[in-house]
Amino acid sequence: MVHRKTLGQQAASAGIYAFLAALSILCVLPLLNVLAISLSSAAAIQSGKVSFFPVEITGGAYAFVAQKKAFLASIAVSAERVLLGLAINMVLTVLVAYPLSKDGSQFSFRTGYAWLFVFTMLFSGGLVPSYILVKELGMLDTLWALVLPGAVPVFNVILMLNFFRALPKELQEAAFMDGCGYWKLLWRIVVPLSLPSMATVGLFTIVGHWNEWFAGILFMNDSAHYPLASYLQTVVVQMDFTKIMDVDDAIYMQSLDDRAVKAAQIFLGALPIFCVYPFLQRFFMSGIVLGSVKE
Incomplete structure (x- = not known):
């Protein structure tokens, strides 16, 4: 027997779909505005004609960004950071989570260790001790x-x-x-069965490393070693061009609007995440509810 929705249920479903559609549009509109500004001419931007569609389309901003060595170097640093950070984070996450998933009969004081890790998530030593620790370990101005x-x-x-x-x-x-044994069980059975959760955690890790900017500014003495997020924070938010712009750039910038250049860099900075997400999307929905279904 086919169950038909009542008029009230249909109205509720329509309202939910309309709300989700409006929310999705609100999430996309800022990105469209950034893309439109990056492709528009300086005159159109300065006159306020650009909203969600480019006006007097030009690729000058992207041409300027593409030849910027500082921007390209920051992308390379971010790529190295994501690859190295993803590998380290995933290995250590699995190695820590697997023993903590065992019962107290299999792992003595398991609850105590779990709360110890939770404590580190809620409280930290502070900014100054963290900087001193990194400095004393000789990691300043390095990818580590x-x-x-x-x-x-x-x-x-x-x-x-x-x-x-x-x-x-x-x-x-x-x-x-x-x-x-436990080691073979982990890598031969548990990890292959956990691909949805690992894809979800991996996506969180990639986005976290790609978007994190404060550590780059704090621990990097040379702006040439900035990851992309730190570079964009310096250029777009602080609007400090002194470390990354030479005389030729200043002359070239006279024919461009600085908002177009900023928008082009922001869009290019977000593009890699947009490219990665579709490949992990099929795992994401099954991984996001991990641990929610119990026997």
Whole structure:
């Protein structure tokens, strides 16, 4: 028997869909505005004609950004940071979450260790001690200063922990009966079954490393070592062009609007995340509810 929705249910569904559609449009409009400004002429921008569609389309801003060595170098630093940070974060997240997912009978004082990690997520030593620690370890002005301080993301550990605990215990018991040890069980069975959660945590890690800007400004003495987010924060927010602009750039900028150049850099900075997301989207919905279904 086919269940038909009542008029009230249909109206409620229509209202929900309309709200979600409006919310999606509100999320897309700022990006369209940035893209339109980056493709519009200086005269159109200065006269306020640009909204969500380019006016007098030109690629001058992108041509200027493409030849900027500082911008390209910052993208390279961010790419290295994401690749190295993703590898370290994922390995350490799995290695921490797997033992913490075991019962107290299998791992003594497991709850105490779990609360210890949660404590580090809620409280930190402070900005000055963190800087002194990085300095004393000789990591200032190096890529390690951007990666190692956040090598164990506790929030991701909690997500992975809950997913590991939701895996069927019978499957793990059968593996032990076949002579499988904890190490082999982790990499041969648990990790392959956890691809949805790992894709979700990996996406969080990629976005976090790509968008984080404060560590770059704090730990990098040379602006040439800035990751992209720190570079954009300096140029777009602080509007400090002294470290990244030479005489030829100043002459070239006379034919462009600075808002178009900023918009072009912002859009190019967000583009890699837009390219990565579709490949992880099929895992995202199944991974975002990890640990929600219990036996």
